Amino acid sequence: MRKLVEEHSWIKRLLALIPAIVDDLRASGEMNAGLMREILDFIRGYADRFHHMKEEDILFDYTDEEAEIIGVIYADHDRARGFVKAAAQAIEDGDISAFCVNLSAYRNLLTQHITKEDEILLPYIDRGLSTHQVGEIFRRFKEAESEAGDDVPGKYEGLILELERQFQDKEIEGCHTPTKDVQAPA
Numbered sequence: 001m002r003k004l005v006e007e008h009s010w011i012k013r014l015l016a017l018i019p020a021i022v023d024d025l026r027a028s029g030e031m032n033a034g035l036m037r038e039i040l041d042f043i044r045g046y047a048d049r050f051h052h053m054k055e056e057d058i059l060f061d062y063t064d065e066e067a068e069i070i071g072v073i074y075a076d077h078d079r080a081r082g083f084v085k086a087a088a089q090a091i092e093d094g095d096i097s098a099f100c101v102n103l104s105a106y107r108n109l110l111t112q113h114i115t116k117e118d119e120i121l122l123p124y125i126d127r128g129l130s131t132h133q134v135g136e137i138f139r140r141f142k143e144a145e146s147e148a149g150d151d152v153p154g155k156y157e158g159l160i161l162e163l164e165r166q167f168q169d170k171e172i173e174g175c176h177t178p179t180k181d182v183q184a185p186a
């Protein structure tokens with residue numbers, strides 16, 4: 001559980017940078033496809049493949065998959081994938097605005113999602129685990145991580161540090177599009 005919470009903290013560091021990144025893209029009005037792809041690469045390679053997959057393919061084996069909270073978590077993961085898909089399409093279309101709208105919607109969703117997991121889901125699952133199961137999950141996480149490649153966390157943590165260097169001190173001018181009602185495409 002500690003491992004997943006630690007991964008959340010890296011994902012939250014990206015989420016914290018998104019307003020500054022979005023403002024920068026909008027202000028410049030220029031397609032910075034390299035930067036846009038790097039952000040999506042982190043979301044897909046780390047947040048989704050490396051992290052969400054461990055939740056879905058390993059952790060949820062140790063809980064009641066019919067439980068309401070698990071359904072909510074799966075639905076969040078799916079909606080997140082929808083926003084990422086739409087953001088990738090926006091890069092292809094050269095549509096900065098659509099990219100920013102979908103990235104901001106992803107941020108709103110994931111911020112709430114991580115809070116649900118840290119405060120409700122992980123403590124709920126943790127309470128039901130035996131010591132033996134904790135050991136088994138630990139082993140399966142390790143296996144999944146070496147399958148993904150041992151360089152994966154380091155690569156993506158490096159990317160976050162680089163983005164923080166670029167964007168952390170940028171003034172946020174509060175010109176983001178409200179994204180509350182944006183729905184992920186089906």
Ligand SMILES: [Fe+2]
Nearest residue numbers: 004051055117
């Ligand atoms: Fe998570």
Ligand SMILES: [Fe+2]
Nearest residue numbers: 052055073117
């Ligand atoms: Fe999750």
